[in-house]
Amino acid sequence: MRVLRRALGTLLVLGGLGAAVSCTAAHGDDARPGAGRRAALAPYERLLPAPASARAGGAGYAFGPGTVIRTGPDAPREVRQVGELLAEQLRGPSGLPLPVAQGQEGDGIRLRLDDAARELGAEGYRLRTTASGVTLTARTPAGLFHAGQTLRQLLPVRGAGVVPGGEVTDTPRFAYRGAMVDVARHHFPVEQVKRYVDQLAQYKINTLHLHLTDDQGWRIAIDSWPRLATYGGASEVGGGPGGYWTKAAYRDLVAYAAQRYVDVVPEIDMPGHVNAALASYAELNCDGRAPERYTGTKVGFSSLCVGKERTYEFVDDVLGEIAALTPGRYLHIGGDEAHSTPAADYAAFMDRAQAVVAKHGKTVVAWHQLAGARPARGAVLQYWGHDKTPAADRSAVAAAARAGHPLILSPADRAYLDMKYDKATKPGLSWAGYVPVQRSYSWNPGSYLPDVPESSVLGVEAALWTENIATRSEWELMAFPRLLGLAELGWSPAAALDWPAYRLRLAAQAPRLEAQGITYHRAPEVPWE
Structure with missing residues (x-):
């Protein structure tokens, strides 16, 4: 106050x-x-x-x-x-x-x-x-x-x-103000993502991070490896038909976002979260046998074959085609939850994957697990830990920040839009706890991580994972109104961040959200107009 x-x-x-x-x-x-x-x-x-x-x-x-x-x-x-x-x-x-x-x-x-x-x-x-x-x-x-x-x-x-x-x-507080959407667990058409771009841009969010690949589906066409999309894209959580975007559709989305000053950051997750790729091409597996496509929600069971040279030809081909489609400076290579990849293999793989990103003229972004390996010079780390994240993991991220690696902050118990608001919320998950609107807003990115100065924080990002979010209304219900608070954390000066005042300004947005047909959660802690 x-x-x-x-x-x-x-x-x-x-x-x-x-x-x-x-x-x-x-x-x-x-x-x-x-x-x-x-x-x-x-x-x-x-x-x-x-x-x-x-x-x-x-x-x-x-x-x-x-x-x-x-x-x-x-x-x-x-x-x-x-x-x-x-x-x-x-x-x-x-x-x-x-x-x-x-x-x-x-x-x-x-x-x-x-x-x-x-x-x-x-x-x-x-x-x-x-x-x-x-x-x-x-x-x-x-x-x-x-x-x-x-x-x-x-x-x-x-x-x-x-x-x-x-x-x-x-003027904005942080240069990077992002929102991530996972189109891999459930497939969404480009038109829905364009709608989200419009929603992001009106609140001064300037980056759209697209999680394009995962165990459950591969959502972008790759000419040199066509079965990634045609076979690996034909599944999703729950056994639905899946789908994928053509290169033309992706280019159209990138251009649409650029007109609204939103940069697209594509993510090809590796070396884990790759079952859709392994199912599409047997040669990517160490034993040469392709697994079945996967429609569940468990994580950490899949891995590219780190010891095969063919793996790195695959990485080069895929990242090269994605880089050519994307004019922005960043290319995200995932790197999280690679539980089936031994630590030494993980570090060796990420060394080579980061070199491929540089070869194609992009700057690496990876989830914060890269801090435990060897982040390339200038690599950006995206932190998704939460209040219960081990101190050792936080310390590794802080050490990377001191070494000059910028951080994007997406703490799961603050910025993960798929976390339920409360026990009555129907879609979403709760592994990081319930995240009501006030909790999502009430933190300071500039001082959030111990031993990390604000100068090391590139910005914030709201992440929407879609393991059990399958419709536009579910998407919007989980994103709104928390997305607006995260937009403010990224843009507004620290002195202006105050929950009692913010809740009134948020309440005043209700007629605008309703006029635009946006489904949103009428949080009880907000006196909605």
């Missing part, structure tokens, strides 16, 4: 009176589950993620039939694309025509690049609203896109309205 009052009391000046008001001070301190009155927050107090600085005041702008989105006469093509996408995002809810013009003169929504605004960095922005319009300023098109997402929250959920006068100046 005191932290939020200091932060927002300084940053939020409401109306023309110049009176500093914090989100919580105006509504009392009662944070009991389900307690308290509905949030009646002013528009700039409702923004999620919480901005670095927001100041309300002055006349607002009437957003209506005459509104034009203006990109400037000399705007780069990418800025015009941001303007067109913003117009598309606003037309549906508002019903307005919102033409996009290449000129700055006149009222409306103005998009401006300013290379001199170095304080905004690679993704920051400034949003200023007066009676004549809303001006979005950034150093980069990505910053302009994020500014547009903030503008969406300042507008009514439906119809025309007034954008309140004021100014937001905003």
Whole structure:
């Protein structure tokens, strides 16, 4: 409470009176589950993620039939694309025509690049609203896109309205703000993942991690090893038909995400979690015999044959094709739960797999078990431990961080979206414990791991595993609203992170989630609007 009052009391000046008001001070301190009155927050107090600085005041702008989105006469093509996408995002809810013009003169929504605004960095922005319009300023098109997402929250959920006068100046706390979805345990079509991209991007999440392969299914076509998809992809948990994405479908998804400033990080898990591959090609097995396809949920029983040179030809072929399809800098090679691979073999395999990633021009990302082997220079480790993770494992990760390896934090008892909210939750698992909305939000990534400074934290990632999540409604129910809190942990300054205030801002998102048809868990600790 005191932290939020200091932060927002300084940053939020409401109306023309110049009176500093914090989100919580105006509504009392009662944070009991389900307690308290509905949030009646002013528009700039409702923004999620919480901005670095927001100041309300002055006349607002009437957003209506005459509104034009203006990109400037000399705007780069990418800025015009941001303007067109913003117009598309606003037309549906508002019903307005919102033409996009290449000129700055006149009222409306103005998009401006300013290379001199170095304080905004690679993704920051400034949003200023007066009676004549809303001006979005950034150093980069990505910053302009994020500014547009903030503008969406300042507008009514439906119809025309007034954008309140004021100014937001905003930059992210962490460069990496991710969400992972497992399409291997259950197959999901690209269109569902595109829907998720839109949901991620509006809350300033900038990375989509795709878990493409596992024991139960292989979901991406590989030309040099075609049976991986056609045979290994024809199964899933529970014995369903499975499925896979063609290369064209994957390229389309990557391009769709890029338009929304979301980078795709593909994961090909190895040397464990590979039964779908072993079932597809007998030669990948040490004994030359292919196992049956697997539709259960146990882990740790499969392993590539570390001693076979053919294994590394497979790794090179697969990672090479995936790298060629993916313009982003990262390629995830898994490395978790390789219980059937002896420690020495695991280290030897990961040495060679990391070299293949480098050969194809990418930076390695792996689950934090790589810390117990020999992480390559610059390799990124993704931590998925939890409160009961052995101290030795945490120490190995901290040592890797001190050696210069950036960390992505996905603690299972905070950031795993497949963990049940409570015992009444029907989908999901509970091996890391129940993760209610408050627990998912109430941790500080910058100080979470002992002996790991914030400077070593690349960012945070919300992970959705799908062992028993098979439908879109189950997916969204488990992701929302916890995903929003994790988005805030990745973007907002540490001083703004405060549960009593956040629960009110989260409650204010309910009409927006419902208008978008998003299934979400109405957590009892949140006073939903």
